[in-house]
Every structure is written in C-alpha cells, then in structure tokens.
Amino acid sequence: MPRPVWTGTISFGLVAIPVKLYHAVRRQSVSFNQLDDRTMSRIRYKKVSALDGDEVPDDHIVKGFEVSKDRYIVVDPDELEPFIPAATKTVELEEFVDLDEIDPVFYDNAYYVAPGTNPKPYVLLARAMEESNKVAIGRFVMRNKQYTAAIRAEEGRLIMSTLAYADEVLDPATIDELQELDDVDVSKKEVAMAESLVDSLSATFEPEKYRDEYREQVLDLIQIKASGQAFEAPEAVAEQPKVVDLMAALEASVARAKDARGRHPSTAEPSAKKKAAKKTTKKKAAKKTAAAKKSA
Structure with a gap:
C-alpha cells in the first residue's frame, strides 16, 4: 500500500x-554491492584526506565550495539556516x-x-x-x-x-550541432517519403509494450545463478551496416513497415476473410452454371 x-x-x-x-x-533498477572475492564480505568506504590519506573524523569535516582550483570557501551550517x-x-x-x-x-x-x-x-x-x-x-x-x-x-x-x-534548462543555442540544422537542404520528395514512414508506423501509445529488457535479463541471470544452474551468455547481435543513401533507406523502411503491418494478425484477418468470400462467390457461381446446364 x-x-x-x-x-x-x-x-x-x-x-x-x-x-x-x-x-x-x-523507479525499477538492479543494484550491486562491491565484495571482497576472498571472503565475499562487503567493501566499506572511509572518509580520508586527499593530502595524506589519513581517515578524517566527522567533527573535522566541514562544507566548502570550490571557487577556483584547490581554493574553497567554507560555509557553516548556521550561515545557511536563514536561507x-x-x-x-x-x-x-x-x-x-x-x-x-x-x-x-x-x-x-x-x-x-x-x-x-x-x-x-x-x-x-x-x-x-x-x-x-x-x-x-x-x-x-x-x-x-x-x-x-x-x-x-x-x-x-x-x-x-x-x-x-x-x-x-540548457539553451539549445549553446549546442553547435543544433545551430547547423538551418543549413541542411531536404527535397519535397524526401519529406513526403519521411511522412509516409511516420504514417506507416503511427499507432496508439501503449506503454505496456515497452519494457526495461536489460533489467529483466539481469534478473533472469541472477535467478539462474542463484538456483545453481549454469548460465550461457547469448551471442552478441551483429551491428547493422550503415545506409548512406537517405531515400533508399526511407523507401526500405516504409516497405518493411507496411510488410510488418500486413503480417500482423489484426491486419491479416480482413484480407483472409476477403479471400474466403471470393472463394465462396466462385463456388456459388459454379453451382449456378451447372444447374443451368442440367435444366437446358
């Protein structure tokens, strides 16, 4: 609750x-602890001085703001209280x-x-x-x-x-790559093809379709190892070759998206029904023709 x-x-x-x-x-995440592999005990951290490496007790630790390299302004908690x-x-x-x-x-x-x-x-x-x-x-x-x-x-x-x-919030004007976009020329045909791709991939947003696959795989790995089973690492996915021709890439993407839509069950059923309806119509026409020949 x-x-x-x-x-x-x-x-x-x-x-x-x-x-x-x-x-x-x-937020969902998988966190790990650092361990000593000889004893499997947790690794602890100590607050040590960067000058000599000695551990610093809490009563000697103060807050400081770095105003320049290795120059700090110490601020007392009582000075922050009014703010x-x-x-x-x-x-x-x-x-x-x-x-x-x-x-x-x-x-x-x-x-x-x-x-x-x-x-x-x-x-x-x-x-x-x-x-x-x-x-x-x-x-x-x-x-x-x-x-x-x-x-x-x-x-x-x-x-x-x-x-x-x-x-x-960062000003986009501070990012050089974003300022260079105004100088990029695209044709109307390229824009139309990109719009066609967007249209072919348009759908209703369903957040359940998107999962943290890395976290799920890591949890599966932990469960397998905890049960004493051997874990076989999957083969690395080969990197896809880069396509230089933008129009060819857009056309291939549109064709692939349409093909995927055609193979989806929700879009494949109507075409199957139409085929079945055509077959039924052909059978009825053949029966009518046979009956007409008999009567003649």
Whole structure:
C-alpha cells in the first residue's frame, strides 16, 4: 500500500483543499554491492584526506565550495539556516496557464494528488481545470527544499509534476550541432517519403509494450545463478551496416513497415476473410452454371 510522501493543502484565493501526495513513478533498477572475492564480505568506504590519506573524523569535516582550483570557501551550517525555506504545508497556486504552453522539458518528478478529508473541493477544482484545459502553477516546500510545481487534471484526478527552473534548462543555442540544422537542404520528395514512414508506423501509445529488457535479463541471470544452474551468455547481435543513401533507406523502411503491418494478425484477418468470400462467390457461381446446364 503506497504511503503519502507529503500532506498539506492546495491554496488559491480563499480556498484551501486538503491533499496528500503519492509517488506516481516507482523507479525499477538492479543494484550491486562491491565484495571482497576472498571472503565475499562487503567493501566499506572511509572518509580520508586527499593530502595524506589519513581517515578524517566527522567533527573535522566541514562544507566548502570550490571557487577556483584547490581554493574553497567554507560555509557553516548556521550561515545557511536563514536561507532554508520554512517547512509550510501549503501549495500556493499563483496562476493558471494553458497546458500546451509548458514545454515537456520542464517536467521533473510526478506525484498523484489525492484528496484529504473532504473530496468535494478537490473534485470541483479537477473538473474546472479539465474542462478549461488549464494547469495550475504553484510553489511548495518538501524536505526543506522549495519546488515550483504544475498541477494538471486528468480523468477527474489531479497530478502534480515538479518543474525545473528556467536557468536549469540548457539553451539549445549553446549546442553547435543544433545551430547547423538551418543549413541542411531536404527535397519535397524526401519529406513526403519521411511522412509516409511516420504514417506507416503511427499507432496508439501503449506503454505496456515497452519494457526495461536489460533489467529483466539481469534478473533472469541472477535467478539462474542463484538456483545453481549454469548460465550461457547469448551471442552478441551483429551491428547493422550503415545506409548512406537517405531515400533508399526511407523507401526500405516504409516497405518493411507496411510488410510488418500486413503480417500482423489484426491486419491479416480482413484480407483472409476477403479471400474466403471470393472463394465462396466462385463456388456459388459454379453451382449456378451447372444447374443451368442440367435444366437446358
């Protein structure tokens, strides 16, 4: 049973809505520990001085910011105390914006927003936001850190995503390769062929189709070795040759995509039915012709 990671209220104007935040995404990964292969004991790390390699006790460890090579400014925790945001229990909504105005690059961690004691104000806000296609922008503090967040409504539920700050998002103008795209010439035929490829691969998004295959294979490997069985490593997949001719690559890709669609069961059934219908029609026509000859 998931547990809330934050409890408080959403506040805008004179309205306060009690809510709880739950993680919307649970990251899955495989982690390993470093071991001593002689004793299979865990490897521990010590805090040592880079100057002489001696272990440094905790009471001699301070925080420092490197301003130049090997030059640090030491900052005392008491000096940081005034800057730590007050641990409030309120998400202060400041404005509502259109959903398509937010570039997805700004989205960070996602949380489900669940109602507190009285769900009616929650439902009213969610319905109003969903019908107006608006997203609420606000600020809140969690674990002594202030976040800017976007709250959107989807199927009657509220979903909050923390947002990156503008100075954290890299300007694409700083990437040289992206500035060279304006000088690339493509023909209308190439664009049409690329659109045909996109159209042939268009489908409804089904997130269940995409899995972390590396993690699944590693877990299988661990399970096999834990059961005492021998593990045979699969053969490495040969690297595909690079295609230089862009049009040839596009045409081959479109043909392969159409062929794959034709072999898919959902698209193959109608053609099979048509063939069966044609056979039935031919049989009926042959019977009618035989009957007509007999009567004659």
